Amino acid sequence: DVGNRCIGAKVNGKLVPLDYKLVNGDIIEIVTSKQATGPSLDWLAFVQSSKAKSKIRQWFREERRDEDLAHGRELLEKELRKQGLEVSENLKQDKLLEGAKRLGFLEAEDLVVAVGSGKVSAGMAVGRIIGDRETVQQPIGEEEKEIRQTSDGLHGIRVQGVSNLLVRLSRCCSPLPGDEIVGYVTRGRGVSIHRKDCPNLTQENPGNERYVEVEWDAVSAGSYPVDVDIEAVDRTGLLADVVNALAEIKAPLMRVNAQTGRSRLAHVSLTVEVNHIEHLNNILKRIRRVDGVLQAYRGGGG
Template sequence: EILDWQRELRDAKDFMETLRIDLFTDEVYVFTPKGDVIDLPMGSCPIDFAYRIHTDIGNRCIGAKVNGKMVPLDYKLTNGDIIEIVTSGHSNGPSRDWLNIVKSPQAKNKIRQWFKKERRDENIARGKEMLEKEARRQGYDIYQLIKFDFMNNLLKRMSFTNVEDMYAAIGYGAITTKQILQKILDEFRKNIKPDKSELITAKIDTKSKTKKKVDRGIKIDGIGNLLVKFSRCCNPVPGDKIVGYVTRGRGVSIHRQDCKNVRRGLLDEDRLMEVKWEGFEDTSYPVEIQASAYDRSGILSEIINLIGDMKTNIDAVNARATKNGIAVVDLILEINDKQHLENVMQKIKKISGIYDVKRVMNQ
């Protein structure tokens, strides 16, 4: 009957308005080439449709036609669309990016199952890299965290046989890096208690002790078995003048000396200690910057492309336009040192229309 309406109503707007009367707004109704009706969650794409037809169709999908025309796989389906899936026997299977595109739980589950079954080694490597990156973004060293004994019980509670199973689960999308890292940090704080006397005397005895600990580009004299965490309020990078703050149960937090929390005296002075940059050459650090520009078409693309050309990773980006025609772009970048940061900011300033680029202090 719906197909008959579509043939009778030449005006597409009239057809869609008529269709909306009888259909729920939280679902989209589309058709196979033979006229079978398929219901999907609103916002679904051709990949959702393919997996709804058959798992094998989804796994071998390489393209799609909507109403007789080729469309990208992230195309948002609308009521009345006629979908035809293009498959290939030589397909390498689904892409991980599909997990960010599909809307139906059925499609997401089938994609995850494919990766879980077909690419365990790849999942382990990818999951390991993802967790390391997330831990580094939050200021932790994941390899230092997972060496503690509490990890064995944590893995069992999460139904993982070993650490590789955990990495694999992250790799194929069964659990997020933030979820895993939060559980690990919770266990660390419950089980690992730094020696109180050592914490109290850390600043006084630092210069007289010879034992040294180098971790993630930081040299700490006189302190052992403590985590190094980079403060997110000021995000220090090599080249910044820094100071360490011995926290209660969370290791040593590294701040810039010009951090507002330090300058305002919000940190207990007895817990401040001298630290130095050392051995940071192969490490990157998250830094947030903000670029302001006179809004014009393509400016965000130019910024992103320039940063990519400078071999700099972008962890997050957010762009917004104000009512007075100003575009504000916030970026979190992976920066090697202060000179690297200054080079990136200087390059961005040279883009036409940009009048200000600054480093953001999260305070």
């Protein structure tokens, strides 16, 4: 505890900076204060022993954890009220523990800390706490991101020869900037944008007049929902490690579901927000580095 309350040092009766180099025979006095708030990260630059460095890092990890725990609880309370749910009932230890285990955490507190640090959204955590294990899936091709296409292509996609047209990004293949795409005219719903290798298009006649030429605008921006499928050896903490990996590379997680078979293989299905094809490739590379992951690939036939 002396280190945590240290505010200075004296050598041979004189105040010296904490990075002062000692020589044989020096008499040392550590100056402490009950009001001290703990060690400083600056100390890592001059402390000599690995044990001391480890203790300093541990102190800051615990300090951050306490802050994340308090913030996480605030976010969960806010989300529960937003959804019109009972706060005290749904934040009981047993309910939190159920939600934590559904997301791969060992303890209820770990889930709250993950929410506070931004690794797991409050909405997702509340969904698991109240028992909503899976996000309801729309039928293939029906869930689409709607955008308004204009002649100058400012919204990311140009439809050749047409302007001011309603354009929808099909969720069956989740096209991204960088993918080769094709437009398919749907009656009363504008144009659905698919990847050219989308399985849903292979059954159509390539010469069908309902196809239109489309292209990404050179300055396409924004984020797009993309499904990712993961196959891994089942183990405790697998899902938490995947979520942490996504948080490390700042890939927003929109949905996650995990299932385990008898052969101890886990299948994880998730949806992330992606900016472009290279961004997705980086996400897949990071997930493949998680211990136990056998495969990670784009959903929707990609």
